[in-house]
Amino acid sequence: xxxxxxxxxxxxxxxxxxxxxxxxxxxxxxxxxxxxxxxxxxxxxxxxxxxxxxxxxxxxxxxxxxxxxxxxxxxxxxxxxxxxxxxxxxxxxxxxxxxxxxxxxxxxxxxxxxxxxxxxxxxxxxxxxxxxxxxxxxxxxxxxxxxxxxxxxxxxxxxxxxxxxxxxxxxxxxxxxxxxxxxxxxxxxxxxxxxxxxxxxxxxxxxxxxxxxxxxxxxxxxxxxxxxxxxxxxxxxxxxxxxxxxxxxxxxxxxxxxxxxxxxxxxxxxxxxxxxxxxxxxxxxxxxxxxxxxxxxxxxxxxxxxxxxxxxxxxxxxxxxxx
Amino acid sequence: xxxxxxxxxxxxxxxxxxxxxxxxxxxxxxxxxxxxxxxxxxxxxxxxxxxxxxxxxxxxxxxxxxxxxxxxxxxxxxxxxxxxxxxxxxxxxxxxxxxxxxxxxxxxxxxxxxxxxxxxxxxxxxxxxxxxxxxxxxxxxxxxxxxxxxxxxxxxxxxxxxxxxxxxxxxxxxxxxxxxxxxxxxxxxxxxxxxxxxxxxxxxxxxxxxxxxxxxxxxxxxxxxxxxxxxxxxxxxxxxxxxxxxxxxxxxxxxxxxxxxxxxxxxxxxxxxxxxxxxxxxxxxxxxxxxxxxxxxxxxxxxxxxxxxxxxxxxxxxxxxxxxxxxxxxxxxxxxxxxxxxxx
Numbered sequence: 001x002x003x004x005x006x007x008x009x010x011x012x013x014x015x016x017x018x019x020x021x022x023x024x025x026x027x028x029x030x031x032x033x034x035x036x037x038x039x040x041x042x043x044x045x046x047x048x049x050x051x052x053x054x055x056x057x058x059x060x061x062x063x064x065x066x067x068x069x070x071x072x073x074x075x076x077x078x079x080x081x082x083x084x085x086x087x088x089x090x091x092x093x094x095x096x097x098x099x100x101x102x103x104x105x106x107x108x109x110x111x112x113x114x115x116x117x118x119x120x121x122x123x124x125x126x127x128x129x130x131x132x133x134x135x136x137x138x139x140x141x142x143x144x145x146x147x148x149x150x151x152x153x154x155x156x157x158x159x160x161x162x163x164x165x166x167x168x169x170x171x172x173x174x175x176x177x178x179x180x181x182x183x184x185x186x187x188x189x190x191x192x193x194x195x196x197x198x199x200x201x202x203x204x205x206x207x208x209x210x211x212x213x214x215x216x217x218x219x220x221x222x223x224x225x226x227x228x229x230x231x232x233x234x235x236x237x238x239x240x241x242x243x244x245x246x247x248x249x250x251x252x253x254x255x256x257x258x259x260x261x262x263x264x265x266x267x268x269x270x271x272x273x274x275x276x277x278x279x280x281x282x283x284x285x286x287x288x289x290x291x292x293x294x295x296x297x298x299x300x301x302x303x304x305x306x307x308x309x310x311x312x313x314x315x316x317x318x319x320x321x322x323x
Numbered sequence: 324x325x326x327x328x329x330x331x332x333x334x335x336x337x338x339x340x341x342x343x344x345x346x347x348x349x350x351x352x353x354x355x356x357x358x359x360x361x362x363x364x365x366x367x368x369x370x371x372x373x374x375x376x377x378x379x380x381x382x383x384x385x386x387x388x389x390x391x392x393x394x395x396x397x398x399x400x401x402x403x404x405x406x407x408x409x410x411x412x413x414x415x416x417x418x419x420x421x422x423x424x425x426x427x428x429x430x431x432x433x434x435x436x437x438x439x440x441x442x443x444x445x446x447x448x449x450x451x452x453x454x455x456x457x458x459x460x461x462x463x464x465x466x467x468x469x470x471x472x473x474x475x476x477x478x479x480x481x482x483x484x485x486x487x488x489x490x491x492x493x494x495x496x497x498x499x500x501x502x503x504x505x506x507x508x509x510x511x512x513x514x515x516x517x518x519x520x521x522x523x524x525x526x527x528x529x530x531x532x533x534x535x536x537x538x539x540x541x542x543x544x545x546x547x548x549x550x551x552x553x554x555x556x557x558x559x560x561x562x563x564x565x566x567x568x569x570x571x572x573x574x575x576x577x578x579x580x581x582x583x584x585x586x587x588x589x590x591x592x593x594x595x596x597x598x599x600x601x602x603x604x605x606x607x608x609x610x611x612x613x614x615x616x617x618x619x620x621x622x623x624x625x626x627x628x629x630x631x632x633x634x635x636x637x638x639x640x641x642x643x644x645x646x647x648x649x650x651x652x653x654x655x656x657x658x659x660x661x662x663x664x665x666x667x
Contacts, residue, residue: 077484081491137484141423144487145651148427148592152647155517156640159510166506169513173498248491298502304495311488315481316474 050181055282055299057184058176058244061191063277064198065236066251067258067270071205072229073124075136076314079252080116080237083143086246087150088119089238090172091157098157098164105186105242112242113190117234122146174247174300176285187239194235195274201229202267209264247300249307250281256310280306343606347615350605354405354622358398361629362390396525400587401628401642402621403531404520405594407584409620412595413602413613414542414577417549418570424483425596426581430490432592434464435585437493440512444504453515454530454586461582462575464489469574518591518643520628527587534583539617542576546613549573591643593650594620594627 062080069078080086092115096108123146127139158168204225207215215222240247258272281299284306288297362374369377369386376382377390412425419429426432438460442448448456468489472482497516501509514521548569551559556566581595598620602612605619627645634640 082487140484140487141421141428144428144490145423145596149647149651152517152592152644155513156644156647159513159517159641162506162510165510165513169498169501169509173495173502248495295503298499301495301499304492308488308492311491312471312485315484315488316471 050184051176051285052282053181054184054244055176055285056278057188057191058240058247059250059278059281060195060274061187061236061240062247062250062281063254063273064195064270065233065240066277067255067266067273068198068201068205068229068233068236069251070255071209071266071269072226072233073127073139074209075139076256077136077140077252077311079249079311080233080241081147081246081248082140082252082311083123084119084146084150085116085123085233085237086241086248087147087154088115088117089113089241090246091115091150091154092118093242094154094157094164094168097167098161105183109186109190109239109242113234113238116238116241117230119146119150120230120234171245173298174245174303175298176244176281177296177298183243187243190235190239194232194239197228197232198236199270199274201225201232202270205229205266209266245300247281248304249311250277250284250303253307253310254280256314340608343608343612343615346602346605347618350602350615350618350622354402354618354625357622357625357629358402361401361625361632362394362398392524396528397520397523397628398625399528400523400531401520401624403528403535404584404588404591405598405621405624406617407531407535407580407620408591408594408624409598409602410539410542410613410617411577411581411584412597412620413599413616414549414573415595416599417553418573418577419483420553421483422600423596425599426578427590427592427595429483429486430468430493431461431465431486431578431581432585432590432595433490433493433497435461435582436516436590437496438463439586439589440497440500440516443512443515444500444508454527454583457586458579458582461578461585464493465574465578469571514641515589517641518589518646519639519641520588520631521639521641523587531583531587535580538576538580538583542573542580543613545569545573545576549613589641589643591624591627591646593646593653594623597650597653598623 066079069080069083070076072078073083089112092111093108096102096111102108102111123139123142126142126146154168158165204221207218208222208225210218212222237251254273254277255269258269258276262268262272281303284302285299288299288302291297291302359371359374362369369390373382373386374390377387382390408427412427415424415426415429416422418424435457438456438458439453440456441460442452442456446452446456468482468486471489472485501513501516504512548559548564551562551564552566552570552573554562560566585591599612599616601623602615602619606612606615623646624642627649628642631640631642631645634645
């Protein structure tokens with residue numbers, strides 16, 4: 001928790017434009033001490049604080065969503081990007097904007113949920129058909145294939161119109177810099193609902209981890225847990241994608257890091273993922289601001305480069321152990 | 324199927340079964356017919372009689388231009404690129420023993436795309452530069468993926484997963500480059516990223532044709548060891564296949580074929596994935612069928628491009644959108660059938 005607070009402070013204080021720490025504190029107090037600092041204060045209040053809050057909320061959603069996905073599919077490779085959820089949400093959002101002319105987040109967030117849920121259902125069904133059930137490879141492959149199909153559709157629609165394409169390409173890279181608090185308010189209720197649901201599911205997910213038969217013997221209601229998990233995953237991943245675009249690998253790496261700290265107990269894993277993920281995302285965002293001065297690397301690009309090696313490391317272990 | 328013909332040439336022996344030959348011949352006819360139909364029926368109609376006349380050197384000037392400079396290169400490129408994707412997909416699916424192990428799913432096409440996008444938007448290259456970038460990008464990606472997979476014990480299963488991971492990184496690179504470029508440049512690059520046959524000239528056709536003339540025979544010569552590799556490394560080894568040398572060579576050739584096609588059309592998804600599967604069902608054999616897969620790829624590509632030109636006419640949809648949408652549906656069906664049977 002302390003780490004999270006520190007990173008949040010860092011995210012507010014550090015950026016492409018250096019601002020003295022004193023000014024940052026003034027801004028947080030809400031008073032501009034000197035006139036020449038007024039611009040900096042405005043900068044912080046209007047850009048960096050919203051950006052940081054957005055990173056917090058998106059990070060929480062991605063981390064928890066990833067942890068839930070891994071618990072539900074018992075697949076160490078599960079992640080909303082790999083399994084095509086982000087692509088589903090993205091496709092639905094682009095369709096909402098272009099075909100239905102919906103411009104506001106409150107309108108298209110529902111499309112994002114529908115898209116994420118649809119993609120997840122398809123991938124899960126594809127990946128778990130057959131005798132051997134959902135092997136990690138199969139889910140990842142099904143996800144990659146669905147991802148490719150959706151990607152073509154998304155681009156086609158985005159390309160029909162210059163202004164849509166322009167907005168889309170800036171959203172596509174996983175951007176926290178929208179600097180818009182209305183986006184935050186738009187997704188907050190959904191993320192909150194997803195978080196509460198996820199945390200309540202911890203004990204039942206522990207039972208699932210033992211395998212179907214043991215879980216039944218313990219009296220866990222498998223189908224209810226699965227459906228509720230899927231609902232929570234959809235809420236979290238759909239909201240995150242709608243708010244900041246597809247951000248890769250945070251949801252993959254964080255649960256693995258959490259597992260090394262607290263072990264396999266979902267009741268601990270989920271809260272830890274909840275705290276770790278925003279730390280990672282905000283760090284990525286700050287790193288992106290510092291690395292590419294005077295420009296910026298969007299958070300989604302940074303996480304792809306940080307997270308892909310984690311993904312590869314998991315694969316290159318001798319065996320992929322089902323969770 | 325017991326009757327087989329054996330064709331022997333120095334160093335090669337091809338065992339052919341009549342059904343495969345028949346199906347392949349039919350596919351060739353179908354692909355050419357679809358091509359001819361596309362050439363005459365899309366946009367301004369040119370009757371077949373006129374087409375024959377133009378090809379003989381006569382005809383009206385406007386019609387000559389439309390046919391010879393716009394439509395014929397386009398349809399030739401569709402046939403060639405489709406064949407290249409189909410061929411490359413067949414080799415990869417056979418190597419990975421996985422119906423999804425095709426270059427467009429495991430990131431080699433993405434790598435080729437990255438090479439081209441970087442060449443276009445960062446280095447300001449033209450068509451030739453983009454093609455070079457695509458080939459370099461595809462081969463580099465394959466080399467990295469192969470090396471990483473070899474680290475983990477070299478199981479070909481891992482190759483597929485490593486490909487997915489690397490691909491995700493490359494997609495991020497592509498998105499980033501697009502987000503930084505000027506809007507108009509980014510838009511043309513994005514069109515290319517979906518895969519399109521719009522505005523292609525004989526230059527692209529020549530380039531791809533020559534590459535295929537070189538690479539395809541090489542791959543066909545290796546089709547027997549490829550079939551043996553499907554039995555597993557140990558069995559292949561005992562049958563006299565030099566596994567350690569043959570597999571990287573096959574990967575390299577298949578990536579090269581895929582990369583030159585990507586350079587010409589952009590990374591058109593799903594042709595490489597679907598064509599070998601369709602070919603396999605039509606010929607009813609389990610062995611890797613390179614030629615039928617290539618011909619099927621050509622047919623799929625021509626039909627997709629026909630749909631792309633007709634669907635929202637006069638607006639031209641990039642062909643990759645059609646293959647993506649149709650391929651997605653098809654894929655869902657194949658996977659559910661295959662996995663219900665419980666076969667890998």
